[in-house]
Amino acid sequence: MGRRAALAIMVGLLAFAVFAVVPWATEEVVRPASIPSPTALLEVGVIAVAPGDQACTAPFVLTERSARAAFRMTTFARRGSAVAVRIRGPGYRAGGRIAAGYADNAPQLLPIRPPERPTVAEACFANLGPRPIGLFAAADGRSNSRSVSRVEGEAVDGDIALAFYEDKPVSLVERTPEIVERMTAFRPDPVGTWLLWPLLVLVVLGVPLAMTWAIGAAARADGDEPSRRGAQP
Numbered sequence: 001m002g003r004r005a006a007l008a009i010m011v012g013l014l015a016f017a018v019f020a021v022v023p024w025a026t027e028e029v030v031r032p033a034s035i036p037s038p039t040a041l042l043e044v045g046v047i048a049v050a051p052g053d054q055a056c057t058a059p060f061v062l063t064e065r066s067a068r069a070a071f072r073m074t075t076f077a078r079r080g081s082a083v084a085v086r087i088r089g090p091g092y093r094a095g096g097r098i099a100a101g102y103a104d105n106a107p108q109l110l111p112i113r114p115p116e117r118p119t120v121a122e123a124c125f126a127n128l129g130p131r132p133i134g135l136f137a138a139a140d141g142r143s144n145s146r147s148v149s150r151v152e153g154e155a156v157d158g159d160i161a162l163a164f165y166e167d168k169p170v171s172l173v174e175r176t177p178e179i180v181e182r183m184t185a186f187r188p189d190p191v192g193t194w195l196l197w198p199l200l201v202l203v204v205l206g207v208p209l210a211m212t213w214a215i216g217a218a219a220r221a222d223g224d225e226p227s228r229r230g231a232q233p
Contacts, residue, residue: 009212028169033067033114036060036123037138037145037159045139045158046074047149049127051081055135057149057160058122062089066114067167069123071160074134075104081129085110089121100129105136111167123162136161 037057049055069085080102086095094112102108115121127133137149137158149160180196 009215013208013212025172028171030068030165030167030169031175032163033063033065033166034061034164036147036162036164038163039136039161040138040140043138043140045137046134047137047151047156047158047160048132048134049125049151050132051127051130053152054124054126055149055151055156055160056122056124057147057162059120060123060145060147060162062087062092062115062119062121062164064114064117065166066164067112068165069110069112070107070163070165071110071125072105072107072136073098073102074136075102076132076134077104078131080104080106081127081131081133083133084126084128086124086126087112087121088124089115089119092119092121097128109165112164114167123160125160 037060047055069087073080073083075081080098080100082100083098084095085098087093088095092115094115096110096112098108098110125133125135137160139158145159147159147162149156149158180193180200183196184192
């Protein structure tokens with residue numbers, strides 16, 4: 001009984017790894033590089049920008065892989081006005097233009113030049129058209145970041161929802177060495193990649209094997225219990 005239970009668990013774990021874990025870990029997707037201000041969890045706000053005005057948010061950090069700026073705008077059910085996006089930091093300038101006529105509430109994905117190194121930056125959105133626009137923002141308090149949003153220099157409620165994505169899809173397996181390396185940041189010297197790699201292998205292989213052994217041992221113990229009771233005088 002114990003061996004059959006252990007074998008069944010092993011087969012189940014193997015099937016889960018083949019059909020769920022491996023596709024998830026090897027799937028190539030475009031991953032976020034930096035998320036200065038996430039979208040709202042509970043309450044979506046809108047920061048209105050009048051014609052000729054601009055809204056800015058800062059500070060936040062861009063990484064070397066920040067190649068696409070993602071945000072969302074409302075046109076208040078009218079034709080979308082052109083918007084100039086300017087991103088700047090020490091020794092860094094980037095940005096682009098969103099042409100007029102985009103759909104109301106449509107997500108925007110603007111290609112930008114990534115910085116050469118992590119850079120503290122500011123992003124500004126200038127309304128170039130004759131009609132107001134609205135930038136989606138987090139207004140529920142729980143999604144607020146340390147960035148501060150301003151319109152024409154005046155602080156406003158809510159944080160402009162802004163994210164930066166990489167330019168190429170990549171799998172989690174490809175990023176594993178970098179993930180392990182970053183896990184050693186701000187750790188004592190003895191905690192290095194030489195320690196984390198064996199721990200990773202132990203978790204990936206040791207935990208399933210330990211679970212299988214424990215379930216098999218429990219099944220064997222349950223099977224032996226009636227025989228021990230029958231042997232009692």
